[in-house]
Amino acid sequence: MKKTMRLIIFGLVIISTLLAxxxxxxxxxxxxxxxxxxxxxxDSFISPSEQKLSQDQWYISQAIKRFEAANPGVTVExxxxxxxxxxxxxxxxxxxxxxAPDIANLWGxxxxxxxxxxxxxxxxxxxxxxxxxxxxxxxxxxxxxxxxPIIGYPTPDNQMCFFLYNKKIMTEVGLDYENNPPxxxxxxxxxxxxxxxxxxxPMAADEGAGYPYxxxxxxxxxxxxxxGLEPILAADRGDxxxxxxxxxxxxxxxxxxxxxxGYMNEDAATSGDSWNKFLxxxxxxxxxxxxxxxxxxxxxxxxxxxxILPPNFSANSKIKDSLIGGPGQSLVVxxxxxxxxxxxxxLSFINSKEEVLKFYETQTKVPVRKDLTPAxxxxxxxxxxxxxxxWSKNYIFWVDNSLSGPVVDNFTKLLPLVLTGKxxxxxxxxxxxxxxxx
Amino acid sequence: xxxxxFSPFHKTKAIHGILSIVPVMVxxxxxxxxxxxxxxxxxxxxxxxxxxxxxxxxxxxxxIFTDSPFWTLLRxxxxxxxxxxxxxxxxxxxxxxxxxxxxxxxxxxxxxxxxQIVSAVTIGYLFRIAFGLEGPFNIILQAIxxxxxxxxxxxxxxxxxxxLVFCLTWFSIGWQAIVILGGMTRIxxxxxxxxxxxxxxxxxxxxLIIVPMIVRTLEYAVIMSMVxxxxxxxxxxxxxxxxxxxxxxxxxxxxxxxKFYQAGSNFGxxxxxxxxxxxxxxxxxxxxMRFTSAASDWE
Numbered sequence: 055m056k057k058t059m060r061l062i063i064f065g066l067v068i069i070s071t072l073l074a075x076x077x078x079x080x081x082x083x084x085x086x087x088x089x090x091x092x093x094x095x096x097d098s099f100i101s102p103s104e105q106k107l108s109q110d111q112w113y114i115s116q117a118i119k120r121f122e123a124a125n126p127g128v129t130v131e132x133x134x135x136x137x138x139x140x141x142x143x144x145x146x147x148x149x150x151x152x153x154a155p156d157i158a159n160l161w162g163x164x165x166x167x168x169x170x171x172x173x174x175x176x177x178x179x180x181x182x183x184x185x186x187x188x189x190x191x192x193x194x195x196x197x198x199x200x201x202x203p204i205i206g207y208p209t210p211d212n213q214m215c216f217f218l219y220n221k222k223i224m225t226e227v228g229l230d231y232e233n234n235p236p237x238x239x240x241x242x243x244x245x246x247x248x249x250x251x252x253x254x255x256p257m258a259a260d261e262g263a264g265y266p267y268x269x270x271x272x273x274x275x276x277x278x279x280x281x282g283l284e285p286i287l288a289a290d291r292g293d294x295x296x297x298x299x300x301x302x303x304x305x306x307x308x309x310x311x312x313x314x315x316g317y318m319n320e321d322a323a324t325s326g327d328s329w330n331k332f333l334x335x336x337x338x339x340x341x342x343x344x345x346x347x348x349x350x351x352x353x354x355x356x357x358x359x360x361x362i363l364p365p366n367f368s369a370n371s372k373i374k375d376s377l378i379g380g381p382g383q384s385l386v387v388x389x390x391x392x393x394x395x396x397x398x399x400x401l402s403f404i405n406s407k408e409e410v411l412k413f414y415e416t417q418t419k420v421p422v423r424k425d426l427t428p429a430x431x432x433x434x435x436x437x438x439x440x441x442x443x444x445w446s447k448n449y450i451f452w453v454d455n456s457l458s459g460p461v462v463d464n465f466t467k468l469l470p471l472v473l474t475g476k477x478x479x480x481x482x483x484x485x486x487x488x489x490x491x492x
Numbered sequence: 493x494x495x496x497x498f499s500p501f502h503k504t505k506a507i508h509g510i511l512s513i514v515p516v517m518v519x520x521x522x523x524x525x526x527x528x529x530x531x532x533x534x535x536x537x538x539x540x541x542x543x544x545x546x547x548x549x550x551x552x553x554x555x556i557f558t559d560s561p562f563w564t565l566l567r568x569x570x571x572x573x574x575x576x577x578x579x580x581x582x583x584x585x586x587x588x589x590x591x592x593x594x595x596x597x598x599x600x601x602x603x604x605x606x607x608q609i610v611s612a613v614t615i616g617y618l619f620r621i622a623f624g625l626e627g628p629f630n631i632i633l634q635a636i637x638x639x640x641x642x643x644x645x646x647x648x649x650x651x652x653x654x655x656l657v658f659c660l661t662w663f664s665i666g667w668q669a670i671v672i673l674g675g676m677t678r679i680x681x682x683x684x685x686x687x688x689x690x691x692x693x694x695x696x697x698x699x700l701i702i703v704p705m706i707v708r709t710l711e712y713a714v715i716m717s718m719v720x721x722x723x724x725x726x727x728x729x730x731x732x733x734x735x736x737x738x739x740x741x742x743x744x745x746x747x748x749x750x751k752f753y754q755a756g757s758n759f760g761x762x763x764x765x766x767x768x769x770x771x772x773x774x775x776x777x778x779x780x781m782r783f784t785s786a787a788s789d790w791e
Contacts, residue, residue: 139753140753142753143541143752143753146541146542147541149542150541150542171542171543172542262734262736262737263734264734320625320644321624321625321626321644321647323644323647323736323737324624324625324644324646324647324733324736324737325624325625326620460758463750467735467736467738467739467742468738468739470736470737470738471737471738471740474647474737476737476738477738488559488560489559492758
C-alpha cells in the first residue's frame with residue numbers, strides 16, 4: 055500500500071513539475087512579420103516642413119515605431135512616393151508583378167477603384183469601432199456603393215479646399231476678410247481689383263505644373279455647386295455631354311476672366327513657384343488645403359494668415375456656402391500582402407484617437423474621426439484650424455476623385471489653354487466629350 | 493585538293509557556328525522579339541495593364557487618328573527633329589576644330605561633353621528656370637534694352653518648341669562632336685595636310701574633304717540622334733514644359749508614357765501609339781539610309 059502511495063505521490067510530483075515547467079517556459083517568440091507601406095510624400099502624412107527633416111523625425115516614422123513597439127516581431131518599412139499621381143500606376147504595375155507593398159497611400163474614389171484588381175477586400179478585418187467612428191468609408195468602398203468590398207481606410211485627414219490669405223496685405227488694401235469675407239463672385243472680383251490696384255498680385259497658382267490645383271480646389275467648387283455632382287458624373291459616364299453643361303462653360307469663363315484681368319500670375323500656365331511667392335508676402339490669396347497652413351503661419355506669422363471659403367458662384371446655385379473637400383486620400387491594402395489582417399491592424403492604429411491627436415500636433419488638419427472636438431485638437435476659437443473644423447461639416451467631395459482617369463487627364467492637360475484664352479470653354483468641353491465613358 | 497561545301501568538315505564547322513550563336517539568339521529573341529510581338533498584339537486589345545485584355549480590332553488605331561491629339565504630337569516630334577541637323581552641323585564644326593587642335597582643345601573637348609554627364613531632369617529644370625517669365629533670359633533681354641521681346645517663352649507653342657530644340661541641341665552637340673571626331677580618325681592625315689597646303693579654307697576642308705569621307709559616321713550619328721529624339725526626350729519635356737501648354741509640346745513618346753501612367757489607363761491605346769512610333773522611325777531610317785548610301789557612292 056505504502057509502495058502504491060509512494061508511486062502515486064511520485065507520479066503527482068513528476069506531473070506537477072512538468073506542468074510547472076511548461077507554464078514557466080517562455081512563450082515561443084512570435085514569427086517576425088513585415089509590412090511595407092508607400093506614403094505620398096507631398097500632401098498627406100509628410101508635411102512640407104517635415105520634408106526638411108530627416109525621415110526618422112517625421113510623424114509617420116514615429117507612428118510606425120510606436121506600432122512596432124506595440125506589436126513585437128512586426129517591422130514596418132516606409133517608402134515615400136515622390137509623385138502622388140504616378141504612384142497609382144507604379145502600384146498597379148507592382149501588383150501585377152505580385153510585389154506591391156502591403157499598404158499604399160493613394161488618392162481615394164475613382165483613382166483606387168481603377169486598381170481594384172490588385173487591391174484586397176479588407177471588410178472582414180475592420181473593427182466595428184472604426185466603422186462607427188470614422189467618416190469617408192464611401193471613398194474606399196468600391197464604386198462608392200455601400201455593401202461593396204472595402205479596399206482600405208481613408209487617411210486620417212479630411213482635406214478642405216479654401217483660400218489662404220495674407221492679412222497684412224488685406225489690411226493695407228482696406229479689406230476685412232475676418233469679419234466680412236466676399237460671399238459672391240461679384241464682390242470677390244471687385245476685391246481682386248482693389249488688391250491689384252494696390253500693387254499686389256491678388257492670387258497665384260501653378261495650373262500647368264502637373265496638376266491644376268486652383269481649378270480643382272476653387273473653380274471645381276463653382277462648377278459643382280451650380281447643379282450638384284450628379285450631372286457631372288452622368289457626363290463622365292457618357293450619359294450626357296460636357297458640351298451641354300452650362301455650369302462648366304460658365305465656370306471656365308470665370309476661370310479665364312480671373313487670369314485675363316490680371317488677378318492671377320501671368321505665368322500661371324507654366325510657373326511652379328507660386329507657393330513661394332505667397333510665403334514671401336507677394337500674393338494676397340492662395341488656393342490651399344490644410345497641409346500648407348502651418349508652413350504659411352511659420353513664414354508669415356500666425357497673426358498674418360487667414361482663411362476664407364470660396365465665394366458662391368451665383369445666388370441660384372444648388373449648393374451654397376460650402377467647399378470642395380473630404381477624405382481625398384486613402385490607404386489601400388494590396389492583394390500581394392501576405393498579411394492583410396495585420397495591414398488592417400496598422401490602418402486601424404494610424405486612425406486611432408491617440409494617433410490622430412499626435413498627427414495633428416504636426417499639421418493643421420481636420421480629422422476624419424467623429425469623436426474629436428476642436429477642444430481635443432487645442433484649436434483656438436476663430437483660428438484657421440477652428441474654421442476648417444466647422445467647414446468640414448459641409449463639403450462637396452472632390453470632383454477630380456469622382457471623374458474617370460481619361461477625363462481627368464484631358465482636363466489637366468487642356469485647362470491651362472482655357473485659363474490663358476488659347477482654347478474656348480466650348481472647345482474644351484468638346485475635348486472632354488471625346489474621352490468620356492471610358 | 494578542293495573541299496566540297498557539303499563535306500563533313502564544313503558541316504561540322506557550320507553546326508559549331510550555329511550552336512555557338514544559338515544562346516545569344518535565344519536571349520535576343522526573348523528580350524527583343526517577344527516584347528515587340530507582344531506589343532503589336534496588345535495594340536489590338538483594351539489591355540489595362542492587368543487582367544483585362546479583350547480583342548478590340550482597330551479601335552485603338554481609329555481612336556488615335558480621330559479622337560486624340562495625334563497630329564499635334566506628330567508635329568511636335570517632327571519639330572524636335574530639327575535639332576538633329578543643328579546638332580550634326582555644330583558638332584561637325586567643333587569636331588574639326590578639335591581635330592585641328594586649336595588652342596585649349598583639350599579643355600574644350602571636356603567642356604562640350606559636359607552636358608552629357610548631367611542628368612536630363614537637372615538640365616530640364618535649369619532651362620525651365622532660364623526661360624521662365626521672370627527668368628534670366630528675360631532679365632538679360634531687359635538689361636540690353638530688348639525688353640519688348642520678353643515673353644512667357646514656355647507658354648506659347650512655337651517658342652516653347654524652340655526652347656526644347658535649343659535644349660536638345662545644346663545637350664547633344666558634345667556627343668555628336670566626339671562621334672564625328674572618332675570617324676575623322678579614318679581620314680589619312682596627309683589628305684588633310686595637303687588640303688591645308690593647297691590653301692583650302694576651314695569651310696572647304698570641312699565640307700569638301702571631311703564630310704564626304706565620314707558619310708558612314710554621319711549616317712550613324714543621324715540615325716541614332718533621330719531615334720533618340722523620337723523615343724528618349726521624355727525627361728527634358730517633362731522637366732521643361734510638362735508637355736504643355738495643353739498638348740502643344742507633347743511628343744508621341746511623351747504621350748505613350750502619360751497614357752501608361754494616368755489613372756484608369758488604357759495600355760492598349762498606349763501600345764498602339766508605340767507601334768505607330770515604331771513604323772515612323774522605320775520609315776525615317778530607311779529614307780535616311782538610302783540618302784546616305786547615295787551620298788557615299790564614292791566608297
